[in-house]
Amino acid sequence: MNDGFREVKDRIRKLDGLLQGGGSSNLEFAQAVSKVRRLEKKGDRSREPSPELKTLLDKAELLARSGR
Numbered sequence: 075m076n077d078g079f080r081e082v083k084d085r086i087r088k089l090d091g092l093l094q095g096g097g098s099s100n101l102e103f104a105q106a107v108s109k110v111r112r113l114e115k116k117g118d119r120s121r122e123p124s125p126e127l128k129t130l131l132d133k134a135e136l137l138a139r140s141g142r
Contacts (some may be wrong), residue, residue: 106134
């Protein structure tokens with residue numbers, strides 16, 4: 075796994091923690107995290123994360139911040 079994917083995985087773990095901590099009541103946030111997870115699983119970990127994955131991850135993080 076390269077450093078770019080390692081960073082993505084760390085960010086997803088933080089989002090998962092927020093989701094388990096009560097963020098699941100925000101449907102849009104929960105769906106965004108689910109999309110990020112699915113796209114991350116399809117990604118090639120030997121390459122940099124795709125722009126689509128980064129965009130979805132940024133959107134999920136934005137939703138997490140706005141939901142607080």
